[in-house]
Amino acid sequence: MTGELYYAAFGELLYSVRTGKVAFDKVYGLPIFDYLGQHPEQARLFDETMVGVHGRETAAMLEAYDFSGIRVLADIGGGNGSVLTTVLQKYPDMRGILFDLPGVAERARAKLEAAGLTDRCRVVGGSFFESVPGDADAYLLRPHHP
Numbered sequence: 001m002t003g004e005l006y007y008a009a010f011g012e013l014l015y016s017v018r019t020g021k022v023a024f025d026k027v028y029g030l031p032i033f034d035y036l037g038q039h040p041e042q043a044r045l046f047d048e049t050m051v052g053v054h055g056r057e058t059a060a061m062l063e064a065y066d067f068s069g070i071r072v073l074a075d076i077g078g079g080n081g082s083v084l085t086t087v088l089q090k091y092p093d094m095r096g097i098l099f100d101l102p103g104v105a106e107r108a109r110a111k112l113e114a115a116g117l118t119d120r121c122r123v124v125g126g127s128f129f130e131s132v133p134g135d136a137d138a139y140l141l142r143p144h145h146p
Helices: 004-010 013-019 023-028 032-038 040-064 082-090 102-114
Strands: 072-076 095-100 121-125 138-141
Touching: 004 023, 013 023, 023 032, 032 040, 032 102, 040 082, 040 102, 072 082, 082 095, 082 102, 082 138, 095 102, 102 121
Parallel strands: 072 095, 072 138, 095 121
Antiparallel strands: none
């Protein structure tokens, strides 16, 4: 996925099994998303990998669900914005809120700008462990695996 970044953490798998703690945190001294916030190239590779891993799911989701009655959709933990971008492009009357950690949300802003969606999508930084924006009609949560 992102080369030696993960190999070093996987090398400490036994540490995680024995302690129940995260090996990545031990190896790099901080949680993965904090690390990615300080390492832009690794963050870019991570974002591309998540699209590669989960990209096909987006098309299947759009075929399976009708989002047409939703005025404002909040993508919680929306990553680089690829899912919300696809949904907003399919539903031109919908508005969006991309919510993710501040550093992740800032990376998503460029994707939304490139898609011409800045007038229809608000980017909000924060942690869903603390709160989420309360002004959406529906909330989208998808697993993203580091």
